[in-house]
Amino acid sequence: MNEMDLPKIEKAVTMILEAIGEDPQREGLLETPNRVAKMYAEVFQGIDKDPKQYFETVFHENHDEVVLVKDIPFHSMCEHHLVPFFGHAHIAYIPRNGVVAGLSKLARAVETTAKRPQLQERITSTVANAMMGMLNPIGVYVIIEAEHMCMTMRGIKKPGAKTVTTVARGIYEHDDVKRAEILSLLKSI
Numbered sequence: 001m002n003e004m005d006l007p008k009i010e011k012a013v014t015m016i017l018e019a020i021g022e023d024p025q026r027e028g029l030l031e032t033p034n035r036v037a038k039m040y041a042e043v044f045q046g047i048d049k050d051p052k053q054y055f056e057t058v059f060h061e062n063h064d065e066v067v068l069v070k071d072i073p074f075h076s077m078c079e080h081h082l083v084p085f086f087g088h089a090h091i092a093y094i095p096r097n098g099v100v101a102g103l104s105k106l107a108r109a110v111e112t113t114a115k116r117p118q119l120q121e122r123i124t125s126t127v128a129n130a131m132m133g134m135l136n137p138i139g140v141y142v143i144i145e146a147e148h149m150c151m152t153m154r155g156i157k158k159p160g161a162k163t164v165t166t167v168a169r170g171i172y173e174h175d176d177v178k179r180a181e182i183l184s185l186l187k188s189i
């Protein structure tokens with residue numbers, strides 16, 4: 001496992017504080033490098049983890065229709081600016097031969113994948129690919145909607161702008177009706 005170098009993060013944060021013209025020795029900032037190091041250890045704890053691990057345990061249940069876990073909240077860090085983006089993920093899949101995953105594992109896959117410097121598109125495809133590879137379902141459809149702080153607090157400054165990314169695998173790649181079913185479930189429940 002990749003051990004995080006907390007003293008190095010602390011040193012870097014101290015340098016950033018100096019570089020922006022702050023005094024790292026003033027009372028309010030004394031513990032800041034250490035706090036930021038601990039925060040990074042937490043928000044980047046998915047760097048060496050593979051979300052496939054959550055689909056190693058499966059159940060067998062005679063369910064051959066959609067399973068949809070919606071409104072999974074997540075937050076991540078944009079890899080371009082290292083500021084947060086956050087929102088909700090919705091994951092639908094159709095089991096093959098009754099192979100189903102624990103529902104919490106879908107949320108765990110999102111959370112782990114989000115805990116590294118990321119792109120929204122990559123979280124979406126990583127989760128979809130992990131489920132395809134491990135569960136071999138009839139199809140997977142992952143939809144993520146998020147607000148990016150790098151578009152809100154700086155740069156273009158458009159608070160409230162939402163980015164929606166989707167990845168369809170298996171039957172969802174070419175079945176418009178099946179995709180529409182998920183979109184209507186997302187709206188109606």
Ligand SMILES: Nc1nc2c(ncn2[C@@H]2O[C@H](COP(=O)(O)OP(=O)(O)OP(=O)(O)O)[C@@H](O)[C@H]2O)c(=O)[nH]1
Nearest residue numbers: 078079080085118119120121148150151154155156
């Ligand atoms: N595709 C994609 N882009 C993202 C994501 N998060 C942030 N970005 C974008 O990454 C881009 C980086 O663009 P650059 O031109 O290299 O950096 P910049 O000068 O800071 O860009 P501005 O944000 O336009 O000021 C910006 O357009 C961001 O909106 C993401 O998850 N996916």
Ligand SMILES: [Zn+2]
Nearest residue numbers: 078080081150
């Ligand atoms: Zn950004």
